Amino acid sequence: MTTTTEAVQAPTTGARRNEKVGQVVSTKMQKTIVVEVEMRKAHNKYKRIIRSTKKFYAHDELSSARMGDVVRIRETRPLSKLKRWALEEIVRRSALGQIEDAAPKAAN
Numbered sequence: 001m002t003t004t005t006e007a008v009q010a011p012t013t014g015a016r017r018n019e020k021v022g023q024v025v026s027t028k029m030q031k032t033i034v035v036e037v038e039m040r041k042a043h044n045k046y047k048r049i050i051r052s053t054k055k056f057y058a059h060d061e062l063s064s065a066r067m068g069d070v071v072r073i074r075e076t077r078p079l080s081k082l083k084r085w086a087l088e089e090i091v092r093r094s095a096l097g098q099i100e101d102a103a104p105k106a107a108n
Contacts, residue, residue, distance in 0.1 A: 019072055
């Protein structure tokens with residue numbers, strides 16, 4: 001008697017997309033944030049840790065991210081000349097954003 005076993009795979013939601021975590025440095029554009037990601041890498045010869053930063057333009061549909069927030073962005077299809085990332089989640093809110101929200105209330 002022969003038995004056949006079928007490999008049942010979980011449904012995939014497309015290809016595995018690249019993710020990065022960084023800090024929001026600009027929210028001046030509509031539905032776009034600029035996220036600065038810090039990368040640390042050891043020097044090949046001297047083994048010293050070298051810190052480098054790169055800025056990524058990310059799509060923020062609800063404009064929910066504020067300056068100083070730590071966010072996770074995910075790679076997506078090209079949305080404009082520079083935007084190839086989308087806001088996935090806000091990891092940590094900044095205290096700076098809360099101060100800016102309270103300032104207009106105090107002015108009134």
